[in-house]
Amino acid sequence: MENSQAVETGNYVLVDYTGKFEDGKVFETTVKERALEAGIYEEARKYTPLFFRANARQVIKGLDKGVVGMKEGEEKTLTIPPEEAYGEYRDYMVQDIPLARLEIETPPEAGEKITTPGGREVKVLASTGTHATLDFNHELAGKTLVMEVKLVSIIGVDGLDHMSGQNL
Template identity: 30%
Template sequence: MMTIEDNNVVSFNYEVKDAKTGEVVDSNVGQAPLSFITGKQQIIPGLENQMKGMSAGENADILVPAAEAYGEYNPEAVQTMPREQFAGIDLQEGMTLYGQSEDGQTVQVTVKSFDENEVVIDFNHPLAGKDLLFSVTVSEVREPTVNESLSGQVEQPGQESGGCGTGCGCH
């Protein structure tokens, strides 16, 4: 039976909880498994490292510290911006907005607070600073096809590659 090593295609189902509160923050249980190629930084490093050596049919509860998940919370990533930059947006505390960074990458920000003049936004990932508890079930471990090795992406019929489809940012 094949165990997870570098350059394998791994398919798994997961449920992720905030380790401190026990709140479920993401899950694909009951849906198609998430597939990725090991060693390509497609899922958070702490989870991938601890899945090595598992094989199909195995379950595990894996605790991933914040530093190996979405990073520590960075207070400097909180910024105050003029309200007019948010014209036309019905602002609500805690809402998620998407923008573009200077290098053209899509960035996700959370509205922390606002008043008539200013909006305080947080560039930290919503799960930054949180230790995460993953309950995983590995459904498949296999060698990549030639195309998968070349592209670095898992071929999934009828499914877009990359990500969990839930906005959790697993990759």
């Protein structure tokens, strides 16, 4: 049944999307066929629409605001600047850390990702016998993102009750 309702703040939605950089390179998608086309397919991953509450800060701000007003089946391309995505790239978030503080003995390779003792995954920019230069920025920080979005469904509270078996 065609639903002419538009997404409002607080609605629960299902969205298919493909995230690209400005040069067109795909970095993320919820659509298996697009992942295969872009060469980023992961067999272990489930390619299903993203579920979130519109304009409730559960996803990046540009996507959050971008779905408001969309109708089921509608497609839209959002150009999302860094401040509405993963923030600006911050030089102060690149730090030299002693290997002993990282609780590792062998210097990591540049380009490798390691997990800090605090549980954070970070990119290694360089290392010596005693220190590693780590980038604590999100990997998409400082980037403008182009999101191709399709609103699959607006899910009412009644639908959520049925899906979860619980009252909201």
